[in-house]
Amino acid sequence: MILFDYCRSSAAYRVRIALNYKGLPYEQVPVSLLDGDQCSEAHLARNPQGLVPALQDGDLILNQSLAICEYLDDEYPDTEKLLPAIASEKAKVRAMAQLIACDIHPVNNLRMLKYMVAELGATDEQKTTWYQHWIYKGFDALEVILADTAGEYCFGDSVTLADLCLVPQVFNANRFKCDMSRYPNIVRVNENCLKLKAFADAHPDLQPGA
Numbered sequence: 001m002i003l004f005d006y007c008r009s010s011a012a013y014r015v016r017i018a019l020n021y022k023g024l025p026y027e028q029v030p031v032s033l034l035d036g037d038q039c040s041e042a043h044l045a046r047n048p049q050g051l052v053p054a055l056q057d058g059d060l061i062l063n064q065s066l067a068i069c070e071y072l073d074d075e076y077p078d079t080e081k082l083l084p085a086i087a088s089e090k091a092k093v094r095a096m097a098q099l100i101a102c103d104i105h106p107v108n109n110l111r112m113l114k115y116m117v118a119e120l121g122a123t124d125e126q127k128t129t130w131y132q133h134w135i136y137k138g139f140d141a142l143e144v145i146l147a148d149t150a151g152e153y154c155f156g157d158s159v160t161l162a163d164l165c166l167v168p169q170v171f172n173a174n175r176f177k178c179d180m181s182r183y184p185n186i187v188r189v190n191e192n193c194l195k196l197k198a199f200a201d202a203h204p205d206l207q208p209g210a
């Protein structure tokens with residue numbers, strides 16, 4: 001498989017963890033978001049949205065990190081599972097993953113921040129305030145949910161899709177200097193995940209182009 005990714009993309013980070021955790025070999029092709037490579041003709045052919053990641057598996061090209069992770073679960077059933085089999089548990093894991101991937105991440109995405117600065121004249125300070133606000137809003141809720149669901153990881157003691165979303169979002173929160181002391185459950189789960197090789201190897205600083 002080929003993963004078109006970028007070291008600091010949190011959506012690509014989720015897929016790197018998934019591939020590592022499942023032990024599926026892949027080649028990485030960096031698409032530099034800083035150089036605008038996501039808008040090149042070659043990349044738009046892979047993803048008309050001009051976003052990373054894109055995953056190529058044979059002739060198939062897939063986008064959207066959560067869809068990719070679920071594809072890997074379905075297509076490679078003999079690998080570690082990212083979603084529980086029981087419907088109610090699966091829904092809880094997906095809800096946590098979507099809290100991060102659908103409600104926190106998109107409003108803090110690079111193109112959103114660029115638009116705020118270039119089109120709306122936001123200052124760096126306003127950009128940071130916006131970024132932190134939406135992290136706090138999401139993490140306040142996630143912290144309450146984890147008090148109920150978490151064991152070693154977001155949902156009990158098995159790694160799930162929720163953990164794949166949590167770790168990159170905490171990385172971003174730290175990058176934007178959010179006060180993480182408000183979130184003991186999130187911090188604990190993040191630390192537990194980072195002890196696993198699949199997560200450690202997916203860290204942005206270790207990727208090509210970092």
Ligand SMILES: N[C@@H](CCC(=O)N[C@@H](CS)C(=O)NCC(=O)O)C(=O)O
Binds near residue numbers: 010038064066101109
């Ligand atoms: N919902 C998408 C989000 C993808 C996304 O937003 N990728 C970001 C990096 S994390 C990106 O490519 N940004 C490029 C830009 O903003 O120009 C997914 O989960 O794959």
